[in-house]
Amino acid sequence: GTVLSVRDLTAEVEGTPILKGVNLEIKAGEIHAIMGPNGSGKSTFSKVLAGHPAYKVTGGEVIFQGNNLLEMEPEERAQSGVFMAFQYPLEIPGVTNLDFLRVAYNSRRKVQGLEELDAFDFDEIVQEKLEVVKMNPTFLNRSVNEGFSGGEKKRNEILQMALLEPKLAILDETDSGLDIDALKIVANGVNQLATPDNAILLITHYQRLLNYIVPDFVHVMADGRVITSGGKELALELESRGYDWVLEENVSEVG
Numbered sequence: 001g002t003v004l005s006v007r008d009l010t011a012e013v014e015g016t017p018i019l020k021g022v023n024l025e026i027k028a029g030e031i032h033a034i035m036g037p038n039g040s041g042k043s044t045f046s047k048v049l050a051g052h053p054a055y056k057v058t059g060g061e062v063i064f065q066g067n068n069l070l071e072m073e074p075e076e077r078a079q080s081g082v083f084m085a086f087q088y089p090l091e092i093p094g095v096t097n098l099d100f101l102r103v104a105y106n107s108r109r110k111v112q113g114l115e116e117l118d119a120f121d122f123d124e125i126v127q128e129k130l131e132v133v134k135m136n137p138t139f140l141n142r143s144v145n146e147g148f149s150g151g152e153k154k155r156n157e158i159l160q161m162a163l164l165e166p167k168l169a170i171l172d173e174t175d176s177g178l179d180i181d182a183l184k185i186v187a188n189g190v191n192q193l194a195t196p197d198n199a200i201l202l203i204t205h206y207q208r209l210l211n212y213i214v215p216d217f218v219h220v221m222a223d224g225r226v227i228t229s230g231g232k233e234l235a236l237e238l239e240s241r242g243y244d245w246v247l248e249e250n251v252s253e254v255g
């Protein structure tokens with residue numbers, strides 16, 4: 001079935017329109033990529049989906065698994081299975097990664113009608129998931145993301161994703177700042193977590209990540225709209241030809 005349906009979504013930041021009518025349909029089992037030039041609205045789109053308060057929705061609708069996502073509080077969105085990995089993961093000094101993960105995990109379980117896990121049982125689960133991202137257990141006892149390298153922060157996000165088993169995972173520029181080994185580990189983690197029941201939305205400026213996580217659909221965002229969509233070959237074409245041709249061919253049509 002359909003996981004996410006976005007229709008004519010418009011949004012502004014501090015009175016400036018940024019999203020100008022985004023349309024997107026994502027079904028279970030699919031991996032979608034949104035590519036596009038810098039400043040085209042990709043991160044704004046992910047923040048609107050997350051419910052970031054600085055971004056004001058001015059029109060359109062977003063339906064997540066049959067529910068109006070835009071009416072849900074950010075926490076509700078997360079608890080109901082929307083996972084967001086941001087371009088710049090938050091640092092939370094004074095809160096250990098393990099505590100943070102357990103709270104997030106248990107609040108998701110609560111919504112699913114499951115019992116909360118105690119520290120002992122949770123530890124067992126988290127140890128399994130560490131393998132997915134090849135992360136050293138010592139990271140669990142450090143403050144969330146504090147002093148983590150770029151690659152370690154991204155791995156930590158995939159660890160969160162592995163634990164929360166989201167219905168929709170949105171990864172914004174997860175590849176940025178990663179060396180090739182870290183990129184492969186992150187991609188491998190995402191690939192292991194992709195199932196016929198969930199959907200993944202990758203947001204990336206560069207094609208590189210898509211060598212490792214192969215999308216079913218590629219969309220190009222420009223000036224706050226999805227101006228064209230295609231299969232994985234579209235990403236390769238963008239890599240070799242840049243964005244100009246696709247803007248010239250498509251921008252005039254949407255006006």
Ligand code: ADP
Pocket residue numbers: 013014018036037038039040041042043044045054
């Ligand atoms: P992308 O992720 O595609 O590079 P963004 O969504 O980050 O693009 O930005 C789209 C446009 O919105 C840019 O012109 C950017 O300057 C503007 N923008 C994004 N966030 C803010 C903000 N918090 N305040 C003002 N302008 C913003």
Ligand code: MG
Pocket residue numbers: 038039043205
């Ligand atoms: Mg950018």
Ligand code: MG
Pocket residue numbers: 042043044087173
């Ligand atoms: Mg961005």
